[in-house]
Amino acid sequence: MGRPRTPLLDRERITTTALELVDEQGEFSVPQIARRLGVQTGSVYHHVDGRDGIVELLRERVARSIDITTLDARPWDAALAGWARAYRAAFAAHPKAIPLLMTNPVRAPRVLQQYERAVTLLQSAGFPTAEVMPVLVALENVVLGSALDLAAPEAMWEIADASATPRLAEALDAAGPHRADLAFDLALEAFLAHARRRLEECREE
Template structure:
């Protein structure tokens, strides 16, 4: 019998299976993945560096859906907003993977390069180096929280007796459809406005410090 044209096991199949397990169960183990693939656990270890390696493969797969080209479009604010929307959509497709991915260090080269582009965009905009990672992390917190919210039911509040909470009932009744999207855009706009003010304040402080610095005398 000739060898099969396609290997029985490879990193792509492991990643696809791992995401399916996490989407279903919210967690994973190497034996679970091996069982789904119909192979021995040791066979999986031949292709990946254990559970941590599988998590990085999942991170690469999910992050491949993020449009990093958005970072270069328009102003730095438009670029960061476009990146955030794409980031949110990519992770919203696998919300149960978010806790796993966010509690494990980022090592995947492709994902690190995405962060490299975000850092470069903020530095080009004039942000001070110490401010760059807090800006990115703050944006990520907003994005990932909203990605989880997208997986929640549209109706998150069940008011059984409107006479007890009449204001809440009225507010819920007046809220537009697509609460997660509206909330995300509101939070994103507010966040970017704050970061814009932070950039302006920092630039003004640097300009003031420059003006106050003594002019060296010409010998």
């Protein structure tokens, strides 16, 4: 028999399978990937640098959906806002991957380059180098928290008796179906307003 036209195993298929598992259960194991692909566990290790290598492949796959051209916009706060929205959309598509990716060091070269661009944006805007990472990490906290919120049930507060918590019931009704988006907009604008003030303070120091 001739060799199959499509390789049975490669990094793309391993990544796709790992992401499917993470989307389903929030985790993955190399034996699970092997079983789903119908290969031996050792065969997976021939293509990736262990479990940590697969985590970085997952990071690259999710980050691939982030439109990094948003970082080319000007002024700097418009660029940061556009990147935040693209970042949120990418992770909202795979919310169960967030705990896994955020508890492992970032090593993927393509992802590091994206951070390099964000750092350059902030430095060019006038932020002191010591202020740059706190700004980026704070933005990530807003973005990833909101991405998780998008995956939460629409009704996070189940009120059996509205008469017991009438103000809460009223507030929930008033928020409507776009609570998560409204909350993200509020948090993002509050973050940017603080960042603008901090930049002005740095310029005056």
